[in-house]
Amino acid sequence: MKTTSIRDLLAEQPVLRDLEPADIDLMAGCSHNEVFAAGTSLAREREVANRFFVVREGHVALELHAPTEPLLIETIGAGDLVGWSWLFPPYRWAYDVEAIERTRVIVIEAACLRDKCDADPAFGYRVMKRFAHVVIDRLHTTQYRLLDLYGAGDVR
Amino acid sequence: MESGTLRRVTACVVLTPADRAIDELIGVFERRGYVVIGPRVRDGAIVLDELHGVVDLPVGWTDEQEAATYRVHRGGDRSLFAYAVGPQSPRRYLSPPKKTLWSALRIEGGFEFDDGVAEPPPYAFVGVRACELAGIAVQDRVLRDGPHPDPSYVRARERAFFVGVNCGSPAATCFCTSMGTGPAVEAGHDLAATELLDEDRHELMVEVGSERGAEVLADVQSKVSWRSATDDDLDAARNIITETTVKMTRRLDPVAARDVLISNLEHPRWDDVAGRCLSCTNCTLVCPTCFCSAVEDVTSLDGDRAERVQRWDSCFTLGHSTLHGAGSVRGDTRSRYRQWLTHKLSTWWDQFGESGCVGCGRCISWCPAGIDLTEEVAAIARENET
Amino acid sequence: MVPVMSADVDSTTTTASRRAPVGPMVPARYRVAGRQPEAADAFTIDLLPIDEPIDEPEPGQFTMLYAFGVGEVPISVSGCPHREGGVLRHTIRAVGATTRALCGLEAGSVVGVRGPFGTGWGVSAARGSDVLIVGGGIGLAPLRPVVRDVLADREQFGNVAVLIGARTPADLLFVAETEQWRSRPDAHVAVTVDAAPRGWEGNVGLVTMLLDRLPITTDRSTVFLCGPEVMIRVVARELVDAGTDAERILVSLERNMHCAIRQCGHCQLGPLFICADGPVVTWAAAEPLLEVRRW
Numbered sequence: 001m002k003t004t005s006i007r008d009l010l011a012e013q014p015v016l017r018d019l020e021p022a023d024i025d026l027m028a029g030c031s032h033n034e035v036f037a038a039g040t041s042l043a044r045e046r047e048v049a050n051r052f053f054v055v056r057e058g059h060v061a062l063e064l065h066a067p068t069e070p071l072l073i074e075t076i077g078a079g080d081l082v083g084w085s086w087l088f089p090p091y092r093w094a095y096d097v098e099a100i101e102r103t104r105v106i107v108i109e110a111a112c113l114r115d116k117c118d119a120d121p122a123f124g125y126r127v128m129k130r131f132a133h134v135v136i137d138r139l140h141t142t143q144y145r146l147l148d149l150y151g152a153g154d155v156r
Numbered sequence: 157m158e159s160g161t162l163r164r165v166t167a168c169v170v171l172t173p174a175d176r177a178i179d180e181l182i183g184v185f186e187r188r189g190y191v192v193i194g195p196r197v198r199d200g201a202i203v204l205d206e207l208h209g210v211v212d213l214p215v216g217w218t219d220e221q222e223a224a225t226y227r228v229h230r231g232g233d234r235s236l237f238a239y240a241v242g243p244q245s246p247r248r249y250l251s252p253p254k255k256t257l258w259s260a261l262r263i264e265g266g267f268e269f270d271d272g273v274a275e276p277p278p279y280a281f282v283g284v285r286a287c288e289l290a291g292i293a294v295q296d297r298v299l300r301d302g303p304h305p306d307p308s309y310v311r312a313r314e315r316a317f318f319v320g321v322n323c324g325s326p327a328a329t330c331f332c333t334s335m336g337t338g339p340a341v342e343a344g345h346d347l348a349a350t351e352l353l354d355e356d357r358h359e360l361m362v363e364v365g366s367e368r369g370a371e372v373l374a375d376v377q378s379k380v381s382w383r384s385a386t387d388d389d390l391d392a393a394r395n396i397i398t399e400t401t402v403k404m405t406r407r408l409d410p411v412a413a414r415d416v417l418i419s420n421l422e423h424p425r426w427d428d429v430a431g432r433c434l435s436c437t438n439c440t441l442v443c444p445t446c447f448c449s450a451v452e453d454v455t456s457l458d459g460d461r462a463e464r465v466q467r468w469d470s471c472f473t474l475g476h477s478t479l480h481g482a483g484s485v486r487g488d489t490r491s492r493y494r495q496w497l498t499h500k501l502s503t504w505w506d507q508f509g510e511s512g513c514v515g516c517g518r519c520i521s522w523c524p525a526g527i528d529l530t531e532e533v534a535a536i537a538r539e540n541e542t
Numbered sequence: 543m544v545p546v547m548s549a550d551v552d553s554t555t556t557t558a559s560r561r562a563p564v565g566p567m568v569p570a571r572y573r574v575a576g577r578q579p580e581a582a583d584a585f586t587i588d589l590l591p592i593d594e595p596i597d598e599p600e601p602g603q604f605t606m607l608y609a610f611g612v613g614e615v616p617i618s619v620s621g622c623p624h625r626e627g628g629v630l631r632h633t634i635r636a637v638g639a640t641t642r643a644l645c646g647l648e649a650g651s652v653v654g655v656r657g658p659f660g661t662g663w664g665v666s667a668a669r670g671s672d673v674l675i676v677g678g679g680i681g682l683a684p685l686r687p688v689v690r691d692v693l694a695d696r697e698q699f700g701n702v703a704v705l706i707g708a709r710t711p712a713d714l715l716f717v718a719e720t721e722q723w724r725s726r727p728d729a730h731v732a733v734t735v736d737a738a739p740r741g742w743e744g745n746v747g748l749v750t751m752l753l754d755r756l757p758i759t760t761d762r763s764t765v766f767l768c769g770p771e772v773m774i775r776v777v778a779r780e781l782v783d784a785g786t787d788a789e790r791i792l793v794s795l796e797r798n799m800h801c802a803i804r805q806c807g808h809c810q811l812g813p814l815f816i817c818a819d820g821p822v823v824t825w826a827a828a829e830p831l832l833e834v835r836r837w
Contacts, residue, residue, distance in 0.1 A: 065835055066772050068483030090783055146737060258563035266571060266652030267610045272563045304566040304803035421834050448807035451800040455611035462611045476808060478798055480637055491836035506813035
């Protein structure tokens with residue numbers, strides 16, 4: 001049975017396109033695989049954000065805890081990134097991340113990646129561009145959701 | 157409180173025989189206008205109810221308690237107080253399960269209040285244990301000593317007379333010694349009695365705790381034989397306390413419990429106990445210090461008369477922590493059990509400067525799942541994850 | 543019943559003690575002097591006392607309002623009598639049976655009032671510093687007395703900013719008064735909504751967006767913050783991250799209340815009774831408690 005290396009797994013991820021092969025190598029040095037059972041927690045609000053995830057299989061829910069029940073922000077599935085609070089201080093998760101079903105992720109250690117970005121600014125720039133793209137996409141979809149396009153139209 | 161000691165007071169007498177002394181005591185109370193409340197056997201338990209004479213007491217009865225276990229049986233001797241506490245405590249009378257606070261009538265242009273509600277009679281509690289007196293003192297801090305005293309509680313409390321009894325038959329679920337609340341009756345009593353019973357005698361040693369206690373005792377002394385307590389009597393009483401203390405096996409360190417629970421709010425043990433707890437509220441019903449209440453505004457069918465009623469509530473109900481009438485903050489058993497235990501043993505200290513638990517052990521006996529809070533605290537302390 | 547000599551039993555009142563009810567659970571009667579709609583489901587009710595009035599509330603305190611035959615609910619004071627010409631003002635959102643009943647009362651109706659209860663915002667302690675007031679949704683109601691006190695005593699404070707957020711323009715409270723505040727040169731007032739119809743010329747976006755453009759120095763301010771608990775958390779954290787002292791961020795919390803006098807046990811949040819140790823607490827005290835899920 002052929003086992004795929006972490007490097008190859010990263011290279012497969014659509015969300016990490018635009019990164020050069022050498023970039024993938026660098027990132028692989030900060031990464032490893034993990035599996036989360038359904039209902040387990042990948043991150044908790046206000047916890048130190050010292051890592052982030054690329055979802056390989058399964059999907060996770062981003063939630064904010066509220067007094068009577070958690071508020072679901074959105075879900076993230078295979079091929080997508082989870083977490084960008086590791087990018088800037090105070091490096092704290094903005095919400096809870098919970099596995100909705102059994103979920104395989106690539107875990108990328110944040111300090112490790114930040115150090116590599118600092119050491120190689122060109123690499124750092126490409127990483128930041130990729131992230132900015134992900135964030136912009138996520139922002140657009142969030143804005144469209146706020147328009148309540150399917151709604152009763154109390155806003156119109 | 158040093159266990160095994162009895163304060164040597166000048167007004168310490170021995171009444172003979174014990175049963176007649178109790179009978180006369182009940183008579184004295186009735187003549188003075190009290191309703192006498194004390195232990196009675198009913199429905200397979202020793203509950204609190206009205207006493208009209210010594211024959212109403214559980215004469216010769218004893219109890220056996222363990223987690224999820226409560227049994228009573230007749231031992232066959234003449235003893236009057238050879239059992240520990242039952243499911244009820246004086247809280248039932250001082251802070252009744254249901255009381256009307258006020259009622260009002262709709263009138264032209266508004267509403268007006270009716271006259272105040274009738275108050276209950278003064279109660280004389282006979283056979284109260286040290287842990288129960290400690291429980292009453294804890295409730296005093298909540299209901300009487302804050303900035304908004306509960307008027308009906310204050311009134312009931314002022315009028316209540318307490319005849320304490322030093323325990324000679326602790327239950328396996330008792331842990332008053334750890335909590336510093338017993339077994340000797342040392343505070344809060346008007347009179348405190350120790351039953352001295354063996355083949356040769358059945359006497360009641362009584363010490364005075366208040367002026368009105370002295371008056372009542374003087375009244376009883378005029379009706380039964382009595383003598384001043386001798387050194388032998390005092391030794392016998394002291395030995396009873398010592399033996400009771402030694403028999404107590406359960407332990408809880410109130411200060412250590414306070415600290416370990418509050419620093420382990422996400423300990424896996426909470427999940428474990430949540431798998432056993434039925435959220436049935438028994439523990440809060442039998443606890444002498446629990447004070448949660450629900451306030452309900454009710455109306456007559458025609459809508460012209462309204463009443464505000466206060467009744468016992470429990471943090472184990474889902475409704476206890478609802479927000480805006482939609483959803484509960486403590487929506488699962490785990491969070492509700494944690495709330496109960498951390499309040500009772502930890503945050504009560506922040507709120508009232510003491511532990512909320514008096515070590516009576518009722519919650520252990522009366523939990524159908526047999527959950528023992530001393531064991532839960534020990535488990536968390538052992539695998540301390542701070 | 544034989545009268546007794548000893549003082550231990552007051553036999554004249556054993557069974558039938560009848561006198562007017564007294565105690566902290568008995569409301570004072572007030573008459574509805576005025577009522578006006580504020581937002582789609584919110585009304586401002588003005589009350590004048592019939593019985594002995596309650597003590598003058600401080601901004602941030604609440605009362606228990608009673609609708610005859612329906613029930614009693616905790617409502618923050620949105621206008622203190624000494625600033626409102628003698629009326630006691632509350633702004634109520636109709637979300638349940640009792641609040642709906644209160645919002646439906648005509649002028650002249652009688653309600654019951656108990657209080658005032660709880661901790662106030664402590665506006666005078668903010669003297670000498672910049673003041674930031676952030677209200678989301680119905681959370682602006684308990685903050686209105688703060689704005690009024692600060693603007694009435696304007697020279698006692700540094701820069702003053704008021705940020706108001708709501709779901710839609712139709713959900714904004716105190717619209718006319720907000721315009722008055724906005725027209726003052728000595729106060730920065732910004733309003734934003736989550737969603738708006740065309741024709742709305744104001745901001746659309748989360749209230750945190752307004753934090754960036756403040757003329758106040760957040761790290762030297764006293765902040766008064768009220769709104770949904772999640773909003774409080776998000777805004778408070780952003781302020782702390784920007785350097786504001788968590789001891790100088792005051793928030794108003796909410797829990798289930800029955801008695802409001804620290805005796806029914808419902809409003810507990812850890813060691814705090816929100817009715818007596820709150821509703822106003824510092825973010826420094828509140829944050830660790832709110833972080834514990836379902837406590």
